[in-house]
Amino acid sequence: AERGMAVMQLGGAIIVAGALLSLSLARWGRKQPALVGLLIGLLVGLPVLGAIISVSNRDPYPVANIAIILGLTLVWGLLIGWSYQRAMRPEEQLAMPAPETTAPEVTAPAASATTLNRRQFLVTLGAASAVITVAGSGVAASLASAERRRQEAQLAAALAAGGGSATTTGGGVPFPNANDPLIPAPGTRLEYTPLADHYQVFLSTEPSIIEEEDWQLTITGLIDNPMQLTLQELKDNYEKVGQFVTLTCISGRVGTGLISTTHWGGLRVSDLLADLGVQPEAKYMHIRSADGFYETVDLELVASEPRLLLAYEWDGIPIPKDHGFPLRIWIPDRYGMKQPKWITDIEITDEYIPGYWVERNWDEVAQVRTTSVIDTVAASTPLEERGQTLIPVGGIAYAGARGISKVEVRVDGGEWQPAQLRQPLSETTWVIWRFDWPFSDGQHLFEVRTAEADGTPQIEETMRNRPSGATGIHSYEASL
Structure with a gap:
């Protein structure tokens, strides 16, 4: 979404700049449209180059990006000059003395051609701007993707060298809950994220x-x-x-x-x-x-x-x-x-300065809102206990740094029933929970809720994420 917005903004800026600068062509560009077009491209490209140079310390390919921007804006300027020259030809023809044999009514088609060519000029301008914008975005994205792949390869190598195990992090820090007897339901997200x-x-x-x-x-x-x-x-x-x-x-x-x-x-x-x-x-x-x-x-x-x-x-x-x-x-x-x-x-x-997202109307405090999520209804791995088939259901609950005291699950709008909790990695991590549900076939709706360590329940009312974070009951439908 952010990339799309950036492309649209750049494209819009180029179109507006082209429309304004075409006025310069109208005044100075008839004799040397290519030269004026190049100058226009240079004038548009230089501010962009300045911005790139100013942030080149965090740009993985500064020289390549500078060359791309400069080349594309120069090509864009040439296209404007060429399009303007073609659009103005009928006007120049009209300005020439007409032969005496020319009938008066031929003026109208020429004027019509002028109008048509002006429209073609605007269409060409818009199309050229779109092509330049998309091409520039595509090349930049390709370079960025290459850099990302390089970083991911480095990260994979670092992870492989660092090791880690079922009981320690990649840095050798022991998991404090390695001996907890509760096994997460199959399909629950990993407790420790790679x-x-x-x-x-x-x-x-x-x-x-x-x-x-x-x-x-x-x-x-x-x-x-x-x-x-x-x-x-x-x-x-x-x-x-x-x-x-x-x-x-x-x-x-x-x-x-x-x-x-x-x-x-x-x-x-x-x-x-x-x-x-x-x-x-x-x-x-x-x-x-x-x-x-x-x-x-x-x-x-x-x-x-x-x-x-x-x-x-x-x-x-x-x-x-x-x-x-x-x-x-x-x-x-x-x-x-x-x-x-x-x-x-x-x-x-001593001065309070609102943060970047606070200025954009997100919550000033942004305290984490308590949530619980169903990751899995593991119908493919049932359990048998005392003649009863049980389906493992599992997920996570999280309350920022405030801890979790309980998780409850209900099925098809029935009674809330307690889930089992795994010891968390710390007081500031999510909690893995598990609920073994007595199986019955059919279509079922599973819901989950939780409460903080002091008993404060999560907000069950559904509210959107903006400005303070989403709330509501998470549900999971399964056909068994």
Whole structure:
């Protein structure tokens, strides 16, 4: 969707620019339309080139993209000049002295031809703009896809080298619930998400690309000790801590796949702030990212939440480049929209600055809303118990950092019945649940609900994701 919007915006901008610049051709382009067209293409291309150069530190193919943009805009300008020259020929013919034998009525067809050719010019302009836009988008997408494949290959190699097992993460961190006797129902999502499957959301059409040697974290503002720190300095100067974390996106609907769990490693934000000499009037930490994202974190939240991390590792390896390398923040109990990736700058300030998505009318706090999901009704793997056939039903429940106390399932609108819960990886991850349902054939509707650790029930009323996150009962239909 974001790529489509970007293509439409670029195409619209080119069409508008072409219409405006065709006026220049009307004044200066009759004698040398090709030259004027090239100049027009150059004038359109230069601002785009400037934008590319300004962000080339995160562009995997800056030279190739510059050449593509420049070449396409020059071709586009030539097409405008050529189209204009063809459209204006009838007018030039009309301007010539007519022979005495020419009948007066031939003027009308010529004028008609002029009108037709002007229309053809506009059609050609629109078609050329569309072709240039789609071609540019396609080539850029191809380059980006190649870069993504390269990164995925690197990630796969890192995962293979890191290992991991049924009892540890890729970084060798033991799963605290490895001995829990509850086996998830067949078809339930993996409790620990492989990095290659971790959900992704980008502000633009592609992730930012940052090389470690080009990066420093710049910290300024109401502090006694401004700093510029490399990634290695962050690792060397601050204690590394880890946390199993489930992260989810506020834009997901009930039952969304935009939710994943892995092990995060990094430094406590509070440890970093302790070295900055934060001045008494400071109230907020304003974070900026390489992709243009920004967010504000209240310093009171930092003081009250020691788990808040500046993370540089996932699953024992550097955070993948398409997930925020080299540095991203983790704020417990908040949706991903509050958690910048590819962090470049932190400013300590007394001024509240609304975050990127808050400015776009999403929730200011963005606290995770409690949810429960049915992943599977495992009809193909029934159990036999005391002469009764049981069908395993399973899924996840998640309440941010507030924990889960119970999960209940009902079938065909009947009574709510308790499910079994597996010990979570941490207090900030989802909980795997299982319910063995007494089989009966036919079409059935399964529903699930949950409650937080303190007994607060999930919101059962169906509400859309905007502005505060989706709520409602998740259901699953099965024919057995």
